[in-house]
Amino acid sequence: MTVLIVISIYLALLLGLGLFSGKQSRGTSKDYFVASHSIGPFLLLMSVFGTTMTAFALVGSTGKAFERGIGVYGLMASISGLVHVICFFAIGIRLWSYGMKHGFVTQIQFFRSRFDSNAIGYVLFPILVGLVIPYLLIGVIGAGKTILPVTAGAFPEAFPNANPLWTGGIPPWLSGLGICIIVLAYVFAGGSRGAAWANTFQTLVFMAMGVVAFTLIVKALGGVEQASKVPITVNENGLLVQNYGIVEQEDGSSKVEKLATPLVRGKIRDADPSLAGYQPHLGRKVLEMDYKARTPGSGELVDQSRELGVPPWMFLTYLFIPLSVGMFPHLFQHWLTARSANTFKLTLIAHPICIMVVWVPCVLIGAWATGLVPPGVPPAAVLSKMMADLVSNQVLTGLLTAGVLAAIMSSLDSQFLCLGTMFTNDIVLHKVGQDRFTDKQTIWIARGFIIGIVALTYVLSLWAANKNVFDLAVWCFSGFAMLTPLVFAALYWKRATTAGAFASIIVGTLTWIIFFVLAGGSEYTVGPGIMPVTFCVLASTVAMIVVSLATKPPSEATLNKFFG
Amino acid sequence: MHPTHSMKKLLTGTAIAMLILHQDFWLWDNTNLVFGFMPVGLVYHACFSMAVAILAVLAITFAWPHELIEWATTKDEGAGTDGEAKPKDNQYKIR
Numbered sequence: 233m234t235v236l237i238v239i240s241i242y243l244a245l246l247l248g249l250g251l252f253s254g255k256q257s258r259g260t261s262k263d264y265f266v267a268s269h270s271i272g273p274f275l276l277l278m279s280v281f282g283t284t285m286t287a288f289a290l291v292g293s294t295g296k297a298f299e300r301g302i303g304v305y306g307l308m309a310s311i312s313g314l315v316h317v318i319c320f321f322a323i324g325i326r327l328w329s330y331g332m333k334h335g336f337v338t339q340i341q342f343f344r345s346r347f348d349s350n351a352i353g354y355v356l357f358p359i360l361v362g363l364v365i366p367y368l369l370i371g372v373i374g375a376g377k378t379i380l381p382v383t384a385g386a387f388p389e390a391f392p393n394a395n396p397l398w399t400g401g402i403p404p405w406l407s408g409l410g411i412c413i414i415v416l417a418y419v420f421a422g423g424s425r426g427a428a429w430a431n432t433f434q435t436l437v438f439m440a441m442g443v444v445a446f447t448l449i450v451k452a453l454g455g456v457e458q459a460s461k462v463p464i465t466v467n468e469n470g471l472l473v474q475n476y477g478i479v480e481q482e483d484g485s486s487k488v489e490k491l492a493t494p495l496v497r498g499k500i501r502d503a504d505p506s507l508a509g510y511q512p513h514l515g516r517k518v519l520e521m522d523y524k525a526r527t528p529g530s531g532e533l534v535d536q537s538r539e540l541g542v543p544p545w546m547f548l549t550y551l552f553i554p555l556s557v558g559m560f561p562h563l564f565q566h567w568l569t570a571r572s573a574n575t576f577k578l579t580l581i582a583h584p585i586c587i588m589v590v591w592v593p594c595v596l597i598g599a600w601a602t603g604l605v606p607p608g609v610p611p612a613a614v615l616s617k618m619m620a621d622l623v624s625n626q627v628l629t630g631l632l633t634a635g636v637l638a639a640i641m642s643s644l645d646s647q648f649l650c651l652g653t654m655f656t657n658d659i660v661l662h663k664v665g666q667d668r669f670t671d672k673q674t675i676w677i678a679r680g681f682i683i684g685i686v687a688l689t690y691v692l693s694l695w696a697a698n699k700n701v702f703d704l705a706v707w708c709f710s711g712f713a714m715l716t717p718l719v720f721a722a723l724y725w726k727r728a729t730t731a732g733a734f735a736s737i738i739v740g741t742l743t744w745i746i747f748f749v750l751a752g753g754s755e756y757t758v759g760p761g762i763m764p765v766t767f768c769v770l771a772s773t774v775a776m777i778v779v780s781l782a783t784k785p786p787s788e789a790t791l792n793k794f795f796g
Numbered sequence: 797m798h799p800t801h802s803m804k805k806l807l808t809g810t811a812i813a814m815l816i817l818h819q820d821f822w823l824w825d826n827t828n829l830v831f832g833f834m835p836v837g838l839v840y841h842a843c844f845s846m847a848v849a850i851l852a853v854l855a856i857t858f859a860w861p862h863e864l865i866e867w868a869t870t871k872d873e874g875a876g877t878d879g880e881a882k883p884k885d886n887q888y889k890i891r
Contacts, residue, residue, distance in 0.1 A: 302838045310841040311818055313848040318811060321852075325861055329868035456833035514827035514835040548819060573865045580852040588845035595838065796867055 235382050236402070238630025239637065242437075243414050246641070249433055250418020253426040272571055273578040275428050280579050281586045282435035282642035283562055284316070289590055290442065290639045291374045292702035294618075295611025297598025301513035303542035304598070307550045309591035313584030315554035319716075320580055323558045324567040326723050328576070330794065331568030338650075339564035339719075340658040346722045347730040348790050353658050355734065359715070359741055360561050360654070364647050365689060366708040366753075370701045371640040372693035375411040376404025377612035377701070378636045382620045382629055395526060397609075404697055411637065412690050415644045420679055424653075427645040434638035439589060441635020444628070445619060446593035452622035453488050453600060462488065462603035466510045470503025471496050472521060474603050478621050485624045488604065497607050498523030501537070512540040513599040516547070525608020536608065543761030552765040556712035558719050562650040612701045651685050652678035696753070703755045706763075707748055714740035714768035721776050726795055732780030740772025803858045810851060818844060 296304045327342065336342045339360075340353040380401040384393075388400035418426050453459035462476045473494035478486050500507060501520035512519055518541040525536045557563060570576065594615070601614050609617060616633065623629050656678040661668070669677065696704070718736050721728035747756060747764035756764055823837045830839045 302835045305838055306818065306820070306841040306844075310844040310848075313845045314811070314814055314818065314851075317848055317852050317855075321855055321859075326864065329861075329864050332868040456831075460829055460833040460835075511827050514829075514837075515825050516823075516837060517825045544819075544821060544824070551815065551818070573861075573868075577856050580856060581849050584845045584848040584852070588842055592838065592842055596834075599835075 233386050234626035235630040235633060236386060238627055239379070239634050242631075242634035242637070243410070246430060246434070246638075247414055247417055250422045250426045250430055253418075253422035253429045273575045275432055276566060276570060276575050277579045277582055277586075278432040278435040279428050279646065280563060280566060281583055282431040282438075282639075283646040284312075284557065284560075285435075285438075285587070285590055285639060285643070288370055288374075288701060288705035289587075290438065290594055290636050291378060291612050291615050292370070292705055293591055293594040294598040294601070294615040295613075295700070296702040297513065297595040298601050298605070298609075298611055298614045299538060300540060300542055301516065301602075302595055302599050303516035303547065305591055305595045306516075307542055307547055308553070309587050309595075310584075311551050312554040312557075313587050315551065316557050316583055316587075317580055319555065319558045320576060320583070323719055323723060324563075324576055325573055327564065327567040327719075328570050328573055331570075334793070336568045337565065338568070338654045338658055339559070339561055340654055342564075342568065343718070343722065343733070344658075346790070346794055347728075347733045348787065349730045349733075350662070352730070352733060352737075353662065355737060357654060357659060359711075359737065360559075361651060361685070363708055363711040364561065364651060365685075365692065366704050366711075368644060368647055368685070368689040369693050369696055369699075370704045370708070371644045372408040372411060372689055373404070373697060373699060373704075374612055374701050375637055375640050376408045376693070376697065377610060378616045378633060378640075379407040380404060381613050381616040382633050384620070405694055408690060408693050411641060411644070412686050415641050415648065416683065416686050419645050419648050419652075419682060423675075424649055427649050430645055431642045434642040438635045438639040438642070439586070441632050441638070442590055442593055445615075445623070445632045445635065446597065448623045448628065448632075449597055449600075449618055452486060458488070459596075459600050460514070462600050463511045463513045464497060464602040464607075466500055466503065466507045466512065467494070468505065468508040470500045470507065472498040472500060472512075472523070472607075476603050478604060486622055488622070513602045516542045518543050521607070523607045525606070538607070543757070545759070546757055546761035546763060549761075549763040549766040552713050552763065552769050553706060553709045554713075555716040555769065556709035558716035559712040561654060562646040565650055565653065610698070610700075648682045648685060649678075652682040655681040699753060700755070704753060706755070706765075707751075707753060710747075710763070710765035710768060711741075711744050713765050714744050714772050717769060717773040717776055721780070722794075725780075726791055727780055727785055728776060729780045729783045729786055731783040732776045732778075735779035736772040736776035739775035740768055743768045743771040800858075807851070807855055807859050810854075814844070814847065814851065 293304060293308070330336060330342060334345065336345065340356055343356060344350060344353045380398050380403065382401075384398050384401035386400050386402070391400055391403050393399045393401065418430055422429065450456055450459055453462060464472050464474055467473050473496055475490060475494045476488050477491045477495065479489045481487055498521050501522055507519075510517075518539060520537060521540050522535065522537045524533045526532065527534055597618055598614060601618050604621070605614055605617055615636065619629055619632050623632065656674055660677055661674065715737065717740070718733060721732070721736070744764070747768070750756065751764070758764065758767070820837070820840050823840055826836050828836045830836050
């Protein structure tokens, strides 16, 4: 119950901040949508980092490291640092210059102008909305998965659960609803200024709480050197054993101690004797693990298998995924509307460092958790399970959970707002004319659309409650990455034509849909571990080049407008 | 400092080299610990993240697109010279 009270206080504070920032608003639609171009370097860094690092970064990275080991850092974090910086530099600054020159606010405005086509906006809008929704979903699902374990036991009669571990915990449908309402409230009141302030506050909270969580978990594990001995180990018979366990002390605290008899958690398929003593989660060697896990519904034990480590082809082709940063609508909007080009400098330098500060502890916690948590625990619940089991202080557990929620909500707000901005400006006002509605009505149109998107996200989160947060995020990023050749061509290739742009969008999207359906939204690779995003990016690039070369070049006026 | 072509090429080459260095296949099976607790594969990639930050500092210092920023800020009336955004009144402006 204490945990719940601490979380509630945090949410109330956040709501207060959103309402306060709403009072600072100038009341115009420009202020609501782009905070009157007043976002400076620090707010931009916090906003970009906060929105890029969602449940995926804290909950997802810990869960994926729990599944595959420390290779997850290289797979997603270090390569994201590099690719994001390249994209910020090559795409962001150039887009800012066009936003400055021609007054663009959303990416659809930019593409309509660059490709001299209204239709491209109507084609892009539903695709962008469709791709943002999985990103929103991972936030809502992640929130539910985080709150359930830390509140387990609080309301045993109100919230029974098939899994005895989670009985009495706040169910995901309720926590997801609460999170949606809170974010909706401060986006409603504060607009982009409220979202930027809330993002900054929440990003600082989740980074600080991440460090605190890591410190407390390390302490409970008996120090960093002891912690590194905890991960699950292959024994001489090819079995995966946990040599350590959580022992409750007389004072109510928990301590990790070596077990007299190791606990067998699974076995390595086709194990050879040289693997004895190997800790798979501290390296990237690819192994197949067989184990038993309880099904979420009935609690029945069933046979499962999982790949440990990271296949080299997967590691290589993951580099296409961070290209998604080039087409995220909210980042695009930040680039187009930043106060000045100098605003980007801090983000360029600090973004990879911020990624490191958040991801290294999470990945280590995920790898260490393999030695304490049963392999069947849902990956998204690993971080909060470690906190619930190892941090016995309820107030601290509440604060740490608030930190995870901060990471989640700091992504949701910008996305909601950005979709509202695009719908209002690129669809409604573009269709009926800029003077059809008053300033207040314009804001209400955006709010109405945001409510619709929040409701849709919430309903979908109930349906996709057991999806892997990391995998959903990878599908979302793959979709945006598939669109990135479009923006590269728009910025750097004079010969890129309207037909080429349509071909790139359509071919890339169809390729993505085919793979998504084949995978059912779960992890999926082709052949030796090639990520589907590779084919999506290649298909959209080839379509852009071939069709552009086969069609009439852009007009002189368009070329002069964008290439001086 | 205005970027020179050779400096831009050098930085582009460094970024490509870093993309290659990211594929640390030589550490794949290595579970050795650095400082007694950090798996060597994780240390390598954490250092990689710091190297990216240094690359960003170099790019800002030696390849900052001053000409592009000047083009965006000085050609039309109503724009400042310091890079401050002053959106134009056109059909795309949010009122």
